Amino acid sequence: MAENLQDLQQMLNDLADSSMRIGLRMNLDKTKVMFNEHVLPEPIAVCGAVLGIVPKYVYLGQTLQLGRNNFESEVNGRVRLGWAAFGKLRQVFTSSIPQCLKTKVFNQCVLPVMxxxxxxxxxxxxxxxxxxxxxxxxxxxxxxxxxxxxxxxxVIDIAHRISKLKWQWAGHISRRTDNRWGKRVLEWRPHLGKRSVGRPQARWSDDLRKMAGRSWMRTAENRNRWRAIGEAYVQQWTNMG
Structure with missing residues (x-):
């Protein structure tokens, strides 16, 4: 991630040079560039190869996209993957085996985290x-x-599953003291720019802040307190829809 094209080009060159020194090579066919609305796209080249420019890409199974519809495409992709997994096991789900066994398979294979x-x-x-x-x-x-x-x-309600996982993960990251990227990203505030005009898009932490307050990361340091608040947080999502 870089704030301008010059920094991005330098970072990529450094990565390519460091990789070659230890016998590795960047896969330039899989390396893509994505720009936000504040940057005019220009060609970025590494080792003489121009990198492709994409509006979105999949990283570790999750769709990354800038703009207002980033979560929409991610959910649509997860639903398609869920149906694909269901289709592969359709014979199991529609067979005469006990329902408890079908439920165990379904809970393990179909529910995504969103x-x-x-x-x-x-x-x-x-x-x-x-x-x-x-x-x-x-x-x-x-x-x-x-x-x-x-x-x-x-089966486990999907809203219950994903809200519980999100709450647990937020608490886990907030309690970290090793200065890893996870906590640094949550605490990061941009020093330039403003949010776009119109109804503001929901931030990842908005629902956490609404339930646990503005200092939710400090609250998460108390495991018992965080666990108690989390029960109400999970229940509100479970009851929705």
Whole structure:
């Protein structure tokens, strides 16, 4: 990450030179450049090869994108991956084995971890309910309430799962004292620029701050206090949608 093209070019050159000195080489076919709205895109070259410019890319299984629709594309991708995983195991989910075994497989293979907004959580819940109906061999035309289906499948509600994981991860990062990037990024505040005009896009920590206060990272240092607040945090997302 760099604030201008000159710094970015220098960083890439240094990385390429350091790699070659120890016998490694950058994979230039997989190395891409992404610009935000404040920079005019210009060609960036490494070892004579011009790097491709992309509006988004997938890193460690997660879609990275700048702009207002970054979470939307990530959720859509996660839903597609969820259905792909479900399709590979469809014979297991629709077989006559006990429902408790199907539930264990479903909870391990299908539930993703996502950033939370009300709209995106609703979209994930819709996908999960569709998978549950497919597991039981029922359709919307059967007019069976979601509560009844959940009692039969006993799967973990996706909003409960992802909100609990997010709360635990936020507390874990906040308690770190080794100056790793995770905590430094959460505490970082840009010194230049303003948020775009219009309704501000939700930040990753907005829901944490709403539940635990502005000093939520300091609150997280107390494990018992953080765990107690987390129960209410998880419940509010579980009840949504």
């Amino acid at each position: 950033t939370l907004t009300a709209r995106l959580v609703h979209k994930l819940k819709v996908a999960q309910r569709a998978m549950e109906r497919a597991m039981l061999g029922v359709s919307l035309r059967d007019r069976i309430k979601n509560e009844v289906i959940r009692q039969r499948t006993k």
